[in-house]
Each structure stands twice: as structure tokens, then as C-alpha cells.
Amino acid sequence: DGTRNSAGRHPGLDVRGEGGYVVVAPSVHESGRTYEWELSSRPGEVEIGQWPEWLLAELVRPDGHDKGPAPPVESTIPEGQRNQTLTSLAGTMRRRGMSEGAMLAALLEENKTKCNPPLSETEVRRISASIGKKAPAAAIVSNVSGQGGGSGEYHRAEPQPLPDVQSPEPFDMELLPTAFRPWIEDIAHRMQCPPDYPGVGAMLALAAVVGRQLAMRPKHVDDWQVTPNLWGGIVGRPGLLKSPALQEALRPLAPLEAQAKEAYEIAQDDYEAQRLVAEARQKNAKDEVRKAVKAGHDAYEVALTAQAGTVVEAPARRRYRTNDTSVEKLGELLNENPRGLLVFRDELSGFLRTLDKDGHETDRAFYLEAWNGTGRFVFDRIGRGTIDVDAACISILGGIQPGPLSAYMSRAARGGSDDDGLVQRFQMVVWPDPPGDWRNVDTMPDTEARERVFAVFERLDRIDPVARGAEVPRAAGELPFLRFTPEAQEIFTEWRTELEHRLRGDDLPPMLEAHLAKYRSLIPSLALLIHLVDEDKGPVGVEALSRACDWGDYLESHARRVYAPALMPAEAGARVLAGHIERGDLGNRFTARQVYRKGWAELADSEAVKMALDLLEELGWVQTLRVETSGRTRVDYLVNPQIQWDGRG
Numbered sequence: 001d002g003t004r005n006s007a008g009r010h011p012g013l014d015v016r017g018e019g020g021y022v023v024v025a026p027s028v029h030e031s032g033r034t035y036e037w038e039l040s041s042r043p044g045e046v047e048i049g050q051w052p053e054w055l056l057a058e059l060v061r062p063d064g065h066d067k068g069p070a071p072p073v074e075s076t077i078p079e080g081q082r083n084q085t086l087t088s089l090a091g092t093m094r095r096r097g098m099s100e101g102a103m104l105a106a107l108l109e110e111n112k113t114k115c116n117p118p119l120s121e122t123e124v125r126r127i128s129a130s131i132g133k134k135a136p137a138a139a140i141v142s143n144v145s146g147q148g149g150g151s152g153e154y155h156r157a158e159p160q161p162l163p164d165v166q167s168p169e170p171f172d173m174e175l176l177p178t179a180f181r182p183w184i185e186d187i188a189h190r191m192q193c194p195p196d197y198p199g200v201g202a203m204l205a206l207a208a209v210v211g212r213q214l215a216m217r218p219k220h221v222d223d224w225q226v227t228p229n230l231w232g233g234i235v236g237r238p239g240l241l242k243s244p245a246l247q248e249a250l251r252p253l254a255p256l257e258a259q260a261k262e263a264y265e266i267a268q269d270d271y272e273a274q275r276l277v278a279e280a281r282q283k284n285a286k287d288e289v290r291k292a293v294k295a296g297h298d299a300y301e302v303a304l305t306a307q308a309g310t311v312v313e314a315p316a317r318r319r320y321r322t323n324d325t326s327v328e329k330l331g332e333l334l335n336e337n338p339r340g341l342l343v344f345r346d347e348l349s350g351f352l353r354t355l356d357k358d359g360h361e362t363d364r365a366f367y368l369e370a371w372n373g374t375g376r377f378v379f380d381r382i383g384r385g386t387i388d389v390d391a392a393c394i395s396i397l398g399g400i401q402p403g404p405l406s407a408y409m410s411r412a413a414r415g416g417s418d419d420d421g422l423v424q425r426f427q428m429v430v431w432p433d434p435p436g437d438w439r440n441v442d443t444m445p446d447t448e449a450r451e452r453v454f455a456v457f458e459r460l461d462r463i464d465p466v467a468r469g470a471e472v473p474r475a476a477g478e479l480p481f482l483r484f485t486p487e488a489q490e491i492f493t494e495w496r497t498e499l500e501h502r503l504r505g506d507d508l509p510p511m512l513e514a515h516l517a518k519y520r521s522l523i524p525s526l527a528l529l530i531h532l533v534d535e536d537k538g539p540v541g542v543e544a545l546s547r548a549c550d551w552g553d554y555l556e557s558h559a560r561r562v563y564a565p566a567l568m569p570a571e572a573g574a575r576v577l578a579g580h581i582e583r584g585d586l587g588n589r590f591t592a593r594q595v596y597r598k599g600w601a602e603l604a605d606s607e608a609v610k611m612a613l614d615l616l617e618e619l620g621w622v623q624t625l626r627v628e629t630s631g632r633t634r635v636d637y638l639v640n641p642q643i644q645w646d647g648r649g
Helices: 053-059 082-095 100-114 121-132 178-191 196-213 242-249 253-295 299-307 327-336 348-356 361-370 402-413 447-460 486-503 510-517 519-534 542-562 569-582 592-598 606-618 642-646
Strands: 006-010 013-015 142-145 151-154 232-235 341-347 375-381 385-392 394-400 428-430 622-627 634-639
Touching: 082 100, 082 121, 082 569, 082 606, 100 121, 178 196, 178 242, 178 447, 178 519, 196 232, 196 242, 196 253, 196 341, 196 394, 196 428, 196 447, 196 519, 232 242, 242 341, 242 394, 253 299, 253 447, 327 341, 327 361, 327 385, 341 348, 348 361, 348 394, 348 402, 361 375, 361 385, 361 394, 402 510, 402 569, 428 542, 447 519, 486 510, 486 519, 486 542, 510 519, 510 542, 519 542, 569 606, 592 606, 606 622
Parallel strands: 232 394, 232 428, 341 394
Antiparallel strands: 006 013, 142 151, 375 385, 622 634
């Protein structure tokens, strides 16, 4: 039947076909001793098992060629490696000519016996269906030679396509509040940038203005409450106009800041006048106390009376954003601006690196606490003394390039200080595909659309909770709040139920699961913000909630791209390395060390390089070649010659 002899096909499994032989009892060893059956394995006492379909299909290959041993699979596949391991195993089986049915049977058995805990059957079937689309590789032999001696053979007609990386959902203007849409369309058109950039930036700016003025209680009677501050960012390579797009989205803050500055300067002049009067009164008070002491009167009572009006509180300047500040100073700013602030960083990578440094553990803890908008934090510093922040409410926005983001996500996936839930708090991070084309646009901005948005920001900078129909709690320190309409409440409960079932299943990788868990507060926050822009007053309705749920679907698709380097490091690294191979950056023969020393994104350490190379070898892009040297054996990688002309990837 064409089955060839092989050893080590699977752990503990050898194959013998035509021309092969096996040694069994009572054969005689060259030492003169006789082979014997183990007590538990005598032929008359053990029933012969049935061939598993997947194993039989692998051993009896239609093309008659031996593809070599399968990679051993660990006895236990831990959580976090299940999808990657089963996908790799499926690719190996498919390339060896295994049918889709046999491959699925093997994956289900592998999942049941080795994955801890097993994936759902639905997820295993998805993996099998995805790999099953690839045609089994035909067997050919191509002689390859390269520098430094050694030669190799390819057993694939052509390199297989890299695993598909699903593009995130495109930005839909319907996600935005109605008043924002013409403005965002105009920005994206004039700048020729993805609309995702100004769209997300505008929602973050809106969240910073609303802040703690009004909260949302997503349940019908429960007091669970969310504050609509948000963390987000935009991802893109240099040159995609990330910074200009965000700056344009934040322009509605400029008039508010100008008004706040003017009001502060007027208040400051008044304060200086009051301070001079207070100083004179304080001088008189001291004279009165001195006279009382000399006359033997009750000086304490005189002091209390005289002290009145001698203390004047300095005015606080209303702030909407800050760019670079210590957390201690940020705490002081929050005390002066209890509604909250936007921390805007043009490059989020610098912000994240600062939090990773030794000695900045308190900074990181502060930001973690400030995410929910209601946390209290206390700083004790020798110079500043004790700073009590009664309500730490921060929104964060910035841009970041794919390389630094992927490196950060990979470190977080491996555990350590990066894996503390900070990155999952960036719920509104978008990584759109770059525009396919570009054209020069030189038109006047849509000033009418812009002015309408400016008016919205000015209106929401001074929210009257009672006029908005909000409930005002009696307890001190609690925020006024809105709830859903009965119809919207029913929809939210249904959405929340589905989310909780997903979070309690076993289909989501831990990092993505932690990210989606934050949507419990994200969706009500977005619904509240959209409602405040589009509706005049009253509870949050179906329209605003429906758009917020659409935001959730859109953002999850982007989150899967953002987390891909952590969830699928081999695929992410292989895609980067394949691009460099196609561009000829490594020639037709190279070593893993050469790749590692390049310092390319997704390939920053030896482990990442090995995973990428292993996957590319499975897909027929490269082939290992062991070269004997005067020292230890060197492993070279030969590039499939068809890469040079085929241009796949």
C-alpha cells in the first residue's frame, strides 16, 4: 500500500511496512538471551485494539511518501497553550494528507485527553475547519544548496499560506452620537486617516468632560454604579497621522480650557485683593489678642472672634487634561478637579515604560485604582505631606506603534509586573487596517459641524443633574445617576447574561477574558455618554444602548488583533519573519541567531524566534539543515526557493 518504514512517528510508535521487520519473543538477542513478552502484554492475554481512523489515515498515505516524524505533543497541554498546540498539530496532520474527518477525530481525542482543561468541542471544530481549508501538500524534491556547505531537500510543492489574521471590524459612523458624525467624517476625509482615530479620540474627550458629573446604574434597583471615564488608544505605524487625528478630536476641549483660564485669572485677581484684606485683619487680630492677654481677659475667645475673615481660600483652576505629571501632582490636580481629568500621552509606550520602572510601583497602583472613577487614594510624601484623593477619576488616551505594543503584550502574557490587569483597562484601543489608497484633499473644514460639537461639549461641561432627570442620592459623596428605560433594561440584562456565560466558559484565553470582563462597565458608560449627547433628559433608552453594544462588538474585534501577539505568538512572529524573508532581508540561508539579533517586532527573544521558525517550517517556508562544524552542530534554515518568485504571504 506504499506505507514506508519509520520510527518515532509518535512517542512510542514505530511503523513497519513492506520490507520491514519486527523482533518479538522468542527471538534470540545477539547476546544469546531470549526476548520475552512483558507479563501484561502477552498476545493471548491482550485483546488487539481497533485502529483509530486518524492514525490509520496518517500511516497509509495516498502519496506514498514518508513525511518524517510528527512533533511530540506534551502529556498535558496547559491553559494558554491549547489553541496554539492543537492548531499546530492540525497543520501537521493536514500536510501529511489526513482527511478532515480524521483530523477532527484526532483533535477531539487530543483535546479530551491532554488539554487541561479541555477546550469546548465548538472551539476544536473551529480549529479543524480552519486548517481543513488548506490543501494537503504535494510531495516533490527540490535540491537546495547554500553558503557554508550542506544541502537539503524540500518535500512540499509550494509554501502553504500563513494562518489568517482576521481584520477588525471597520469603523461605522453609526457608532457615534448623531451630532459627532459629520465632524468625524470631515476630519477623516481631510486628513485621509482611518475614522477610528478621531472617532475614539472624540469619545475619550467626551468622557473626560462628563466625568463624575453624572453616573450610570445599569441595574433596575441595585446600587451598582459606573462612572463614564474611559481608557483608550490608537495603534498604527509611523506616518498614519495618529497624533494629528487625536489633536483634532481633542479640539472641543480648547474653548473650555480658554474659558476656565479666563475665569481663573479673574478669580485670582479677586483672591489677591481678599488676601490683602485678610492679612490686615490678621494683624489686627494679633493686636487684639495681645491686648486681651495684657488685660487678663479671655484671649482665646478674642482670638476666635478676631480670626474670622482672615483666611481666604485660593481659587482652583478648572483643568480638563494633563500630559506629563507625577502621580503626586496628579493627585493634587484631582483634588482641585473632582470631576476627573484626561491624561493625554502622544506616545503611550513612554507612559507604559515609566510604570514598568523600579520605584514606580505606587504610580501603577494609583492608575489601577483611578480606572473605576470612584477609588480613594492616599499619598504620604516627606515633601508634600499627606495627599488625600477622595475621588481618583482619570481617562487616558494616546497613540502607540505596533512594535512596542506587541512587545508589551507578549511580556504581559508571560506574567510578571505587566500582568496585573492594567492593559485590560484600555478598553477602547483600536488598530484599524491602514487606508488602501491616498489622495490629496485640500478643502475648508466643516466649521458648521465643528461648532455643533463645540456646543455639545460646552453644554455637557455644566450638567444640571436634576434638570436631566437624574436621581440624587441622599448619602454624602454619592453621585447623581441615571438608569435604563424598562425596554433598554431588558436588552442590557440579555446582553449581560450572554457576556457572563462567555466569561464562564472555556473558549476565551485568560487575557482576552479579563479584557472583556471590563465591558460590564464599558457598555453602560458608552450608553450614558451617547444618551447625554443625543437626548435632552430622562433615562437611557434603547437607541443609546444599542449603539453602545455595537461599540462592544467593534472593540472586541480590535482587541483580538491587539492581543494576538500574546494569544498567538507563533503566528504573529511567523507573519513578521515571513515578510522579511520575502523582502530578502535574510538571503536564502540563515540561522536563528541572525534573526534574533535583528531585534524585529514579535521576534525580540530566542523563544519567539524559535516559535516563528517552527511554524514557518511546518508551512513549508523554510527547512532546517544541520551542519557539522568543528564545534557543535549548527542549525541553518533554508528558504523555500519558490518564495523568491511566488511572493506568497
